[in-house]
Amino acid sequence: MAGYWPQIGFRGSFQRMDQAPDFLFPASNFSVPAQNTTVPASVALITVPAGVLGPTAVQLPVSIPSQTVSTAAQQLSIPPQEVTVMDRDSLIGSINATWLIFDGGLRHGYAEQASAGLDAARAASRRTDLEIADSVKRLYYGAVLARQLHTLGTDTLARMEATLNLTETMYKEGSGRVKKTDFLDNKVMVESLRAMVALLEKNEAMAQAALANTMGLSWRESVVPADQEIAYRPLATNLDELVGTAYQFSPDWARLEAGVRAAEGVVSVARSGHYPKIALTGEVHRWWNDYNAGIATDRNKEGWIGGIGIEIPLFDGFLTRHKVRAAQAKAGELGEQKILLREGIGLQIKDLVLNLNAAQQAYQATFDAMKAAEENRDLNTRAYQNELVETEKVIRAQLVEALMKAQHYKTCYDHVALQSQLATVVGAEVWKQLEGK
Numbered sequence: 004m005a006g007y008w009p010q011i012g013f014r015g016s017f018q019r020m021d022q023a024p025d026f027l028f029p030a031s032n033f034s035v036p037a038q039n040t041t042v043p044a045s046v047a048l049i050t051v052p053a054g055v056l057g058p059t060a061v062q063l064p065v066s067i068p069s070q071t072v073s074t075a076a077q078q079l080s081i082p083p084q085e086v087t088v089m090d091r092d093s094l095i096g097s098i099n100a101t102w103l104i105f106d107g108g109l110r111h112g113y114a115e116q117a118s119a120g121l122d123a124a125r126a127a128s129r130r131t132d133l134e135i136a137d138s139v140k141r142l143y144y145g146a147v148l149a150r151q152l153h154t155l156g157t158d159t160l161a162r163m164e165a166t167l168n169l170t171e172t173m174y175k176e177g178s179g180r181v182k183k184t185d186f187l188d189n190k191v192m193v194e195s196l197r198a199m200v201a202l203l204e205k206n207e208a209m210a211q212a213a214l215a216n217t218m219g220l221s222w223r224e225s226v227v228p229a230d231q232e233i234a235y236r237p238l239a240t241n242l243d244e245l246v247g248t249a250y251q252f253s254p255d256w257a258r259l260e261a262g263v264r265a266a267e268g269v270v271s272v273a274r275s276g277h278y279p280k281i282a283l284t285g286e287v288h289r290w291w292n293d294y295n296a297g298i299a300t301d302r303n304k305e306g307w308i309g310g311i312g313i314e315i316p317l318f319d320g321f322l323t324r325h326k327v328r329a330a331q332a333k334a335g336e337l338g339e340q341k342i343l344l345r346e347g348i349g350l351q352i353k354d355l356v357l358n359l360n361a362a363q364q365a366y367q368a369t370f371d372a373m374k375a376a377e378e379n380r381d382l383n384t385r386a387y388q389n390e391l392v393e394t395e396k397v398i399r400a401q402l403v404e405a406l407m408k409a410q411h412y413k414t415c416y417d418h419v420a421l422q423s424q425l426a427t428v429v430g431a432e433v434w435k436q437l438e439g440k
Contacts, residue, residue, distance in 0.1 A: 009100050009101065009102035009283075010100065010101045010102070011098065011099070011100045012098070012099055012100075013096070013097070013098050013099075014095075014096070014097050014098075014099065015094075015095065015096040015097075016094075016095050016096075017092075017093070017094050017095075018092070018093045018094075018095065019091060019092050019093075020091040020092075020093075021091070024087075024088055024089055024091070025085045025086055025087045025088060025297075029083050030080070030081060030082050030083045031080075031081050032078060032079065032080050032081070034076070034077075034078055034079075036076050037073070037074060037075050037076040038073075038074055039071050039072070039073045039074075040071070040072045040073075040074070041069070041070075041071045041072075042067075042069065042070050042071070042072065043069050044066070044067060044068050044069040045066075045067050046064055046065065046066050046067070047064075047065050047067060048062045048064055048065070049062065049064075049065050050062050086297065087294065087296070087297060088294075088296075088297025088298045088299065089292050089294045089297050089298055089299040090292050090293045090294035090299065092292070092293065093290065093291065093292045094290075094291040094292075095288070095289075095290050095291075096288070096289050096291075097286055097287065097288035097289070098286065098287050098288075099284070099285065099286040099287075100283075100284070100285045100286070101282055101283070101284050101285075102282060102283045102284075103280065103281070103282045104281050104282060104283060105278075105279070105280065105281040106275055106278070106280050107274070107275035107276075107277065107278025107279070107280070108271040108272070108274060108275045108278070109271075109272055109275035109280075111268075111271055112268040112269065112270070112271030112272035112273075112274075112275065113268065113272060114268070115264055115265065115267060115268030115271065116265045116268035116269065116272070118264070119261040119262065119263075119264040119265035119268060120261070120265060122257065122260075122261040122264070123257075123258050123261035123262060123265070125257075126254045126255075126257035126258040126261060127254070127258060129254045129257075129430075130254035130255065130258070133254065133426065133427045133430070134427060135217075136423075136426075136427075137423045137424060137426065137427040138217050139214070139217050139218060140419070140423045141419075141420050141423055142210070142213055142214045142217050143214055143228055144228075144230075144233050144416055144419045144420070145210050145213075145214075145416065146207070146210040146211050146213075146214050146226070146227075146228045147228045147230050147231075147232065147233050147416075148210075148233065148412055148413065148415075148416045149203070149206045149207040149209075149210040149211075150207050150210075150228070150231075151232060151233075151412045152203050152206070152207075152409055152412065153200070153203040153204055153206070153207045155405055155408050155409060155412070156196070156199060156200040156203045156405070157200055159196060159401060159402075159404075159405040160193070160196050160197060160200050162380075162384075162401055163189070163192060163193045163196055163398070163401055164193055166189060166384070166387070166397055166398070166401065167186075167189045167190055167193050169387070169388065170185055170186045170189045170394055171186055173390065174186045180390050181390070181394060185393075185394035185395070186394075188394065188395065188398070189394060189398060192398055192402070208225065211225040211226055211227055211228075212224070212225050214226045214228070232412075232415075233412065233415040233416055233419055234415075234419075235366055235415050235418060236422075237363050237366075238359065238363075238422060240356055240359070242352070242353060242356050245352055245356065245429065246348070246349045246352050246353070248429075249348055249352060249428070249429045249430065250345070250348070252429060252430030253348055253428065253429060253430050254430065255344060255348065256344060256345075256348060259337065259340060259341050259344050260341070262337050263334065263337045263338060263341060266330065266333050266334035266337050267334055269330040269333065269334070270327065270330040270331055270334055272330075273323065273326035273327040273329075273330045274323075274327050276316060276319070276322075276323035276326065276327075277316065277323055278316075279313060279314060279315040279316070280312075280313070280314040281311065281312070281313050281314075282311070282312045282313075283309075283310075283311055283312075284308075284309070284310050284311070284312055285307070285308065285309045285310070286307060286308045286309075287306075287307045288305065288306060288307070288308075289304065289305045290303070290304040290305065291304070292304065348428070351428055352425070352428055352429065355421055355424055355425045355428065356425070358417075358421050359418065359421045359422065359425065362414060362417050362418040362421055363418065365414045366411075366414050366415065366418060369407065369410050369411035369414045370411055372407045372410070372411070373404075373407040373408050373410075373411045375407075376400070376403050376404040376406075376407040376408070377404055379400050379403070379404070380400040380401050380403070380404040383396055383397045383400040384397060384400070384401075
């Protein structure tokens with residue numbers, strides 16, 4: 004917007020010359036030829052003061068006859084001279100102003116580009132904020148999931164070890180229904196599970212370190228999440244309403260719109276080359292010099308200048324025309340990309356919403372399966388103590404319970420991660436509105 008205002012500036016300088024500037028007049032000779040000058044006859048009044056001819060002053064007429072005066076030829080020589088025109092020390096100050104009153108859309112085009120660039124930068128900053136929030140949220144709940152899986156593995160290992168001890172006792176002291184092969188199969192599963200628990204412990208530590216790294220902490224740091232489990236919050240969404248509102252808040256959409264506006268500004272700048280430029284100019288100057296002769300007169304030491312500048316393009320080899328066409332082609336390309344982005348945002352949101360709905364449906368299914376697996380493991384464990392079921396069935400029941408719990412925990416994490424991704428695509432404002440509903 005600064006281009007719409009007059010440009011006012013001040014210039015000042017101090018100058019000291021090696022010596023005072025002067026003009027050098029070379030030696031010259033002037034020749035005056037002989038000539039005769041005729042003085043015509045005339046009458047003059049001569050005043051005689053008082054006391055000479057009487058008590059009062061008297062004026063007497065005197066006649067001067069005509070006469071001729073002759074002068075001989077003469078030769079005059081003038082030696083070379085140096086004339087100082089100013090002092091060698093000068094202080095100069097001036098204030099100038101330029102106001103472009105017509106530019107054919109040049110300033111408007113540049114202003115549109117600058118405004119669009121700021122909007123694009125704001126959208127990029129907002130996109131970065133959303134991505135950081137999404138990364139931290141997903142890694143945070145990933146650390147919660149890693150701790151849940153580690154705890155689940157530890158608990159399952161403890162139950163499997165208890166079953167192994169029971170199997171060993173029943174094998175050595177029981178009725179003979181439990182054989183050594185059952186004991187060995189159980190032991191293989193326990194040791195395999197022990198190795199898996201070690202891996203889950205490592206995953207928990209890395210998840211906490213990754214969360215700390217995303218938050219900008221050192222690789223030596225670890226962040227332990229406060230939540231013990233992933234909260235499940237179902238979200239009811241309307242796909243059409245969500246997609247329609249996303250165009251107002253999506254950072255990607257805002258950046259592309261800013262790019263279209265910037266391209267239109269480039270078109271305006273290019274098109275201004277067809278029009279003349281008109282500007283008002285003015286200057287007030289003052290010159291301080293201690294010399295008062297030559298060119299350093301009082302009249303020359305101060306003054307002002309005002310004028311109107313006009314620049315009219317006549318012919319540039321069709322350069323401006325081709326610049327306009329190139330800018331219009333770029334703007335048209337961005338317009339087509341805007342259509343593609345509109346469809347892309349809608350398709351991306353649709354995919355996330357469908358996945359979110361599927362995760363919400365899977366939550367109840369995995370929850371029911373987890374509860375059934377818990378009950379099945381408890382019943383098989385008590386039956387095994389009374390030698391009513393096979394060892395293989397007890398082991399399978401314990402593993403199925405662990406698998407169902409892990410699947411349920413993963414479903415909760417997927418639900419939270421999909422919500423976070425949807426918030427990143429749509430924008431935080433829309434997400435807050437949906438959470439409010």
